[in-house]
Amino acid sequence: MKFRRGVVLVALGWAALSWNVTAQAAPLSDKDIVDAYHYFLGRLLVLRQEHLDLQGTGRWNVVVHRDAGGVASANPNLDVTYSEAWIAVDKGSCTIVELPVIRPRYYTVQVLNGWGETVVNINERNFPERPAGRFGLCLRGVEIALPPGSLRIDLPGKKLRVLMRVELGANSTEAVKLQSQIKLYPTGKPRVEPAVEIQIFENDRLPRVEAFNRAEAILKSEPDINPGMGPLQAKVRAVAKAAGDVEELKRIDEVIVKQAIPRLQQAIARLGTTKNGWSRPATIGNYGPDFLTRTAVNLAGIWANNSREVVYFSSHADSKGVRLNGSNVYTLTFPRSLRPESLARHFWSVTAVDSVKYRVIDNPLKRYLLNDQSKLQPNKDGSVTLTFAAMLPAGAPEPNWLPTPAGQNFNLTFRFYGPSERVVSGGYFPPPLIKEQ
DSSP states (O other), rough: OOOOOOOOOOOOHHHHHHHHHSSSOOOOOOOOOOHHHHHHEEEEHHHHHHHHHHOOOOOOOOOOOOOOOOOSSSSSSTTHHHEEEEEEEEEBEEEEEEEOOOOSSSSEEEEEESSSEEEEEEEETTTTTTEEEEEEEEEOOOOOOOOOOOOEOOOOSSSEEEEEEOOOTTTTHHHHHHHHOEEEEEOOOOOOOOOOOOOOTTTTBBBGGGGGGTTTHHHSSSSOOOOHHHHHHHHHHHHHHHHTHHHHHHHHHIIIIIIIIIHHHHHTTTEEEEEEEEOOOOOOOEEEHHHHHHHHHHHHHSSOOOOEEEEEEEEEOOOOOOOOTTTTTTEEOOHHHHOGGGEEEEEEEEEEESSSSSOBBTTTTTOOOTTTTTOOOOTSSSSSSEEEEESOOSSSSSGGGGEEOOBEEEEEEEEEEOHHHHHTTTTTOOOOEEEEO
């Protein structure tokens, strides 16, 4: 078909105009903004932790052995010694982890990426033929010579977080000795990209529209290993672009304040399935498409492990749905046939934390949890009752008491390490918390 030049230009002009109309992004809906915020904040929380942990020290590939019983982190696990590191790998360097023989107590080396996803757990359950020795953590697809006897583990990115846990058990001195024998070091000199600069924020003052200020750089800084995240990242980019318009910026900020943040707080309060006043996340440690749970967990207790290692339950309310307050007395009774030690191969514990920063609450006893090492006194029928109160109630056994903050709201976190099949399958929830009169 032949066209005169003028007709061709008109036709091309109309085509271009039509393309521009169809190519223009549809107006951002409130749901687009909420989704983008819930997705993107999960990455910001890990990035914030990278800044807070390193604080310009550049201490990459250096293991830090924390003192046993440290309570500084959010939702701390006080049943274990913690060793931790930020590792960097690239085309010229892997990171070696050396583990001593640790038995019969629980241990794991958990490796997480920049979105809070668990990449691997190194322990005798996942590597039964190599429960100890050298492990080479390397960037996937890169060929690097490792020290003799090293078992290679491929990583999806260049920056990762490592948390090493050794059960304290009945002999904490032995646990600390084993902890000190864990080594971590690079094989070369990896080039570490500086973390994207962000404004550090507090949990009770979450970022608003300013969260998207450097969205493109932040998205590019760490791949999301979960499939199907492209549309959500497109929403993040669209929100960042729309925020360049003053009127849209105001609307985006309003949606974040009035919808996104309240819904996130609701998600934290009701993670997954709730029964008996206890919530269990639908997913944990490895989140797949459930980005909202990932962000909620990163906010409430960053570095959560997956359910093959541990099952978490949380509660912020009593059996009637009323917010937990330290001025009240609450009891939790386990029947003889389902005492918590029967539901965990390794150990269990319950910890009280504040409802904003999720830190343990100081008390005169310096007692921050009850667990399988507590000398709990059973009832006459073989059941066990735990008590949560600011002061020890009359008649309650002192070893069964966990102090709570008078006049303050608080949350409880229950952990089952090495959970039984009944717990893993979702068929079990802890008993309800009863407010005593």
